Each structure stands twice: as C-alpha cells, then as structure tokens.
Amino acid sequence: MLVSIVSYGLALGAVYALIGITYNVMFAASRVFSFTAGMTGMLGGVLGALFIDRLGMPVIVGFVATLAAGAVLGIITEILTVRPVLKSLDQHLYVLSTLAFALMIQQLTAIEWSTEPQPFPRLLPIGPGLFDQQFWLPMVACAATIVGLEWLYRRTLIGRAFLAIAEDNYAARALGLPEQRLRIASYALAGVIGTLAGFTGAEMMLAYFGNGPLLNFYGFVPVALGGMGSNRGAVVGGLALGLFQQTANFLVGGIFASVAVFVVFIVVLLARPEGFAGAATARRV
Amino acid sequence: MKLSRRQALKGTAASAATLATGVFRPAIAQSEPIRIGYLPALTGPSSSTGIGINRGTELAVKEINAAGGIKGRQIELIVRDTQSDPTKAVNGATELTRRHKVQVMWGPLNSGEALAATPLIARDGVPQVHPCWVDALTDPKKYPLAFRNAPTNQQIGGAANHYVVHILKANKVAVVSDTTGYGTASLDAYVPMLKSMGATVVYQSSVEANNPDVKPELLRMQAAGAEAIMPWSVNAGFLSRLINTRAEMEWDVPIVGQTTLGSGQTKALLKKPEYWEKVYPNNFRNCSYDASGQLPPRTAEFVERIRKAGIEMSDTLLWWIALGYDGPRLIADAIREAGSTPEEIAGYWNKVKGWPGVYGTITWTPELHDGFQGSEVVMVQANSLKEGAFVLAPGYSG
Numbered sequence A: 001m002l003v004s005i006v007s008y009g010l011a012l013g014a015v016y017a018l019i020g021i022t023y024n025v026m027f028a029a030s031r032v033f034s035f036t037a038g039m040t041g042m043l044g045g046v047l048g049a050l051f052i053d054r055l056g057m058p059v060i061v062g063f064v065a066t067l068a069a070g071a072v073l074g075i076i077t078e079i080l081t082v083r084p085v086l087k088s089l090d091q092h093l094y095v096l097s098t099l100a101f102a103l104m105i106q107q108l109t110a111i112e113w114s115t116e117p118q119p120f121p122r123l124l125p126i127g128p129g130l131f132d133q134q135f136w137l138p139m140v141a142c143a144a145t146i147v148g149l150e151w152l153y154r155r156t157l158i159g160r161a162f163l164a165i166a167e168d169n170y171a172a173r174a175l176g177l178p179e180q181r182l183r184i185a186s187y188a189l190a191g192v193i194g195t196l197a198g199f200t201g202a203e204m205m206l207a208y209f210g211n212g213p214l215l216n217f218y219g220f221v222p223v224a225l226g227g228m229g230s231n232r233g234a235v236v237g238g239l240a241l242g243l244f245q246q247t248a249n250f251l252v253g254g255i256f257a258s259v260a261v262f263v264v265f266i267v268v269l270l271a272r273p274e275g276f277a278g279a280a281t282a283r284r285v
Numbered sequence B: 001m002k003l004s005r006r007q008a009l010k011g012t013a014a015s016a017a018t019l020a021t022g023v024f025r026p027a028i029a030q031s032e033p034i035r036i037g038y039l040p041a042l043t044g045p046s047s048s049t050g051i052g053i054n055r056g057t058e059l060a061v062k063e064i065n066a067a068g069g070i071k072g073r074q075i076e077l078i079v080r081d082t083q084s085d086p087t088k089a090v091n092g093a094t095e096l097t098r099r100h101k102v103q104v105m106w107g108p109l110n111s112g113e114a115l116a117a118t119p120l121i122a123r124d125g126v127p128q129v130h131p132c133w134v135d136a137l138t139d140p141k142k143y144p145l146a147f148r149n150a151p152t153n154q155q156i157g158g159a160a161n162h163y164v165v166h167i168l169k170a171n172k173v174a175v176v177s178d179t180t181g182y183g184t185a186s187l188d189a190y191v192p193m194l195k196s197m198g199a200t201v202v203y204q205s206s207v208e209a210n211n212p213d214v215k216p217e218l219l220r221m222q223a224a225g226a227e228a229i230m231p232w233s234v235n236a237g238f239l240s241r242l243i244n245t246r247a248e249m250e251w252d253v254p255i256v257g258q259t260t261l262g263s264g265q266t267k268a269l270l271k272k273p274e275y276w277e278k279v280y281p282n283n284f285r286n287c288s289y290d291a292s293g294q295l296p297p298r299t300a301e302f303v304e305r306i307r308k309a310g311i312e313m314s315d316t317l318l319w320w321i322a323l324g325y326d327g328p329r330l331i332a333d334a335i336r337e338a339g340s341t342p343e344e345i346a347g348y349w350n351k352v353k354g355w356p357g358v359y360g361t362i363t364w365t366p367e368l369h370d371g372f373q374g375s376e377v378v379m380v381q382a383n384s385l386k387e388g389a390f391v392l393a394p395g396y397s398g
Helices: A002-030 A037-054 A059-091 A093-112 A133-155 A157-167 A169-174 A179-205 A211-226 A231-251 A254-271 B005-021 B025-031 B047-066 B086-099 B111-123 B153-167 B181-196 B215-223 B236-248 B264-268 B297-308 B318-337 B342-349
Strands: B034-038 B075-079 B104-106 B128-130 B146-148 B172-178 B200-207 B228-232 B255-257 B279-284 B377-379
Touching: A002 A037, A002 A059, A002 A133, A002 A157, A002 A179, A002 A211, A002 A231, A037 A059, A037 A093, A037 A179, A037 A211, A059 A093, A059 A179, A093 A211, A133 A157, A133 A179, A133 A231, A157 A169, A157 A179, A169 A179, A179 A211, A211 A231, A211 A254, A231 A254, A231 B215, A254 B200, B034 B086, B034 B318, B047 B075, B047 B297, B047 B318, B075 B318, B086 B104, B086 B111, B104 B318, B111 B128, B111 B146, B128 B318, B153 B181, B153 B228, B153 B255, B153 B279, B153 B377, B172 B181, B172 B215, B181 B200, B181 B228, B200 B215, B215 B236, B228 B236, B236 B255, B236 B264, B297 B318, B318 B342
Parallel strands: B034 B075, B034 B104, B104 B128, B128 B146, B172 B200, B172 B228, B228 B255, B255 B279
Antiparallel strands: B279 B377
C-alpha cells in the first residue's frame, strides 16, 4: 500500500506541479491566469501518442515535436487571448478569453483525435514495477524543469529580464526591455512545460481529451497552496496534493477521495489565502 | 375566350381545394415512394456504432427495393447525419417530419439523441422505431407511436446479473461504476436487482473515471471476498485499468458488465492481450457463436448475404449490422400488411408477436413497446471476437 501511495502520489504530484508552474510562468509575464495550462498538459499526451504511435516518429523526434507544438500553442494563446485583453486586466476579461480558447482546444481534440482514451507508447524499456517509467519520468521532468527555471531566472540575462517584467512591467519597459517579446517567450516556455507534463505523465493518465479540465483544476491547486507566482511553492504543493490524493484514495476511496482533496484545499485557503510560500499582499492605506 | 384575373384566381383556388381535399390522393399515393426518415450518427464520437448500423440499414432497403418495393412502391430513405450531436438530431427530426413529411422514422440510433428527438417526433405524429437502451424512451401513453427494437437498460443489467448469480454462481459481488450519470444510474438500478436475486453486494463504489490508480478499489473488493466484479461504465480507460490491475494483482476474479468491456478501445489499452481472459461483456444471443463456433442458422444465412453484398465486417460488430437490417424490415412489413398512415403502422406494430429479426425476436403490445426479449441478452467472452461476433460466455446452453 505504502509503495503504491508513494509511487503514484509523487508521479501524479509531479504532473500537477508542472501544470502549476505552467500557470505561474504565464502569470508572471502578464498577470493573466490562463486556463489553457491544463489543455497544454492534455495535448502533451495526445500529441505524443499521435507523433510516436500513429505517425511512427522516433521517440526523441516525437518528444521534440510535441514540445515545439506546445511552444506554438503558447504563442497563439498570447496573441489571441491575452494581448487583446491586457489593457483591461481589472475587468478579468482574460477569464472568458482563455477559458473559451481552452474549450476550443478540448473540443477540437475530441473531434480530430478521439473521445476515447488512447494508449501512450512505452518510451524506454524499463519496468514494470516500482521503477516503471510511468512513475519516475514525471518526477525527473519536474526536477529538470525546476532546476532549469532556477538557472534561467538567476543566471541568464534573459531570465533576469523575465523577472523584471514580472516584478514591474512599466519600469521594465522604461528601461527599454522588449516587454511584448518577453511575454511571447514566456508563453512559449509555458507551452513547453505544459506539454512536458502531459507527455511524461501520459502513460499513467493515457492520451485522453478529458484530461484537460482535470489538469486545469489539479494544476491550479498547487498554485493556490504554494502561492501565486512561486514555482518552488507549486512543486511542494503539487507533490503534497498527489500524495494526499493517493492516500485518500486508499483510505476512503471512491468519490470521497476527491471530496477529501476539495475539503483540504478550501481549509488551507481559508487559513492562509496567500498560500504557504506566497507573501501577503500589502495594501496602501 | 378572354380569362379575367378573377376567373383565373377562382380556377386556381378550386384546383388547390381539390388537391387539399384529397380527391386525387390515392392515385398519387399508389405511385409515390415511401419516405422513411433516418437519423444515424455517421460522423462524430458515436459514429462507429452509427456506421455499423448504417451498413445493415442500407442492405435492407436495397433488398426490399430490388424485390419490387412494398406493393410496387420503392422505399426512399431520407438520411440526416446527426453528427453524434443531440441538437443536430432534433434539427434533422424536425426537417424530416415537417419539410419532407416522412411517413415513418428510423432512429435516432443512440440514447442521447433519442432523448432529445423522440418528443418532437411524437408531437408531429410520426411513427418511430429506435434501438436505444434508455428505459424512458418508450412509454405507450406518452409516445404511443414510438417503438423499440432493442433491449432496455434494465434488460442489459438483468442479463449480467443473471449470469453472475445463476450461471457463475457468485454470491458475493462487487459493483463499481464511474461517476457519470450513466454509471451512477446503473449502480442505483442494478444493485437492488442483484440483491433481489439473492446475491450479496459486498462492495459498491463510484470512482472518477480518470483516476489512474484503481488498485485501492480492487484491494477493497478482494478484502470483501468478491467472487465477481461488475463495472458499469462506457469509459474504456476506466475499464482497462480495472482489467490491467486485476491481472497485475494475479487475481482471477471474473469481470462481468457492459459491452464496452469487449470493445476494441478497451483491448488497445490492455497491457497484455491475455489480461482479457475471464472478462464477459453483454451481447446478444442471435449474434453470438455457440461453444462450437456456430452462429444461429438465421444469422449464419444473414452473414452469407452480407459477404455476398461485399459489406465490410472486420471493423464493426455483427449486432450493429443486424440491428440496422431489422429496422427498415419492421417498417416495410407494417406498411405492406397494414398501410402507410400513422394509425395503420402503429396498429400493426402493436400486434407484432415473435417477429423473427436477425438481431432479436420482437413482440410488441399496446401496453409494451419494448419488443426485445430479455432472454436474448447474453454475456460473451471478450477475447473471442471474430468477424464482428463473440463466443457465448461459459455456462450458456446452445
């Protein structure tokens, strides 16, 4: 039982954490909470199965093509659903525009791919058992992403430019930073991270159009728990969510496992609305 | 002679009145084709079923017309693809009943679309045959012209329960569903039915279909001493996870339930083909092989005709084709024997007894428009699919 809780819990948690980071990367660049995050995760599985299983591409080519498609989707999201509503952020029009675009992606996938879950190919000849790739691949992807982002943000000029526009985009523009191009790059990066989550988690979750809304929600929970904009918080929150969900699955089972997740989520938000790693927003009085 | 505008209008009005009162109608009716409105889902998520049924329907219409039609009148099948969308089914039904004035409707072919379209077809007073399983779709008081030539959900669940309790002799049963409306409704309907048959339901649960790990559910079932598992879901992902996990736990408990257990989508998600052993989905006696690999004589003869007609069977199911073949023949028999008005068609159907369809034997009465016989719903071996049909599950005679 413990082995199953830890293996599935950490693997699922890593996928949720990566979707949480996808939300964060888009949010940092635009202050927009884009509901396309879960859809990029869903597409990671669907496109991976399409490229490798149906089109017969080598695994590495299919992997790169999937991530590239994620980057393109991120750019389209920025152009179509974010840029037009940036001037009126306070009206929260992005909720409608990104949600509508997410639903379009989901419906298009259902029509063109399938409404039935499809198998995802085995990528490496390792497993089955505890060392099955379906468990460790998402964890490796999550670790690589968090290390890569830390390196990008702290050690590179472009990473610091990302942080600058996340901190204060007016000041960043005044300094001559190309805010629009940096925002597009952030959305492309978010698309890559989202599809990476879906690709590495697809053997466990299958290539299924219905994973989109699920990842949208369970990817949002670590962001809310860890604090908006905190990638480390999203990782801790995601892994905790995965472990808790799997424990509830074993202890109470059935529909009550999902209820238990919602209850804890609401209690944490009531006790600490800014999340565990987020800072309380200062209000000028 | 000069014709004034008033005279011309009077003449036109008189002609129109003559046509409207039907003075010439019998002559026209004798020669015009019989219009059957047909609402298959040929594209979209439900299209695999729709395409299979369509092959049988087209064959039946072709055969009837080639044999001279119905008393010399050809059948004109007016088709509207519902695209697996209830809204389009409603639009198609309205167009067929009002613009095309069809004499009778065949379909819609799935329950979601039929739930939306049947009230409209009934309101327009058009007789309808459909093959949809949702119990509420026939009601002789509410829809006196709507008839079903397929089993109800009660019959589907009843056959699975009968197999578990009376043939497998399993007394301790675990029933699990997904959290969809279909899943939870099935659980609510079939658990009391199982108990009334004398079985003990040792575990019941509704689970999120997307949950990637169903091992906790199976461990609880095993701990409760389940001798059979009955999953109610049409989600191939959920069903395949149950089958895979059962095999990985090296637990050889039988899994008995809905037709999706034996679908190609479920098969594609199994980690090993042998995991499909001891999995028994619903099917239909007339379209199943017996233990010696033979189809019933009526069905075997039908399969020969399908082959001669060059109809593809490898990518579909025999019962879908058979079901599609029976629909137009039920309509043709009613018009041939009774006439083509709604009252004549429904009057004939209300008295149909033991009608020998390829898919099922149909008996309708004025009080019961569910014509399929419960005894013809059976369980089959999921891993035995050959040319669109399965072998009967162990324990059935004949």
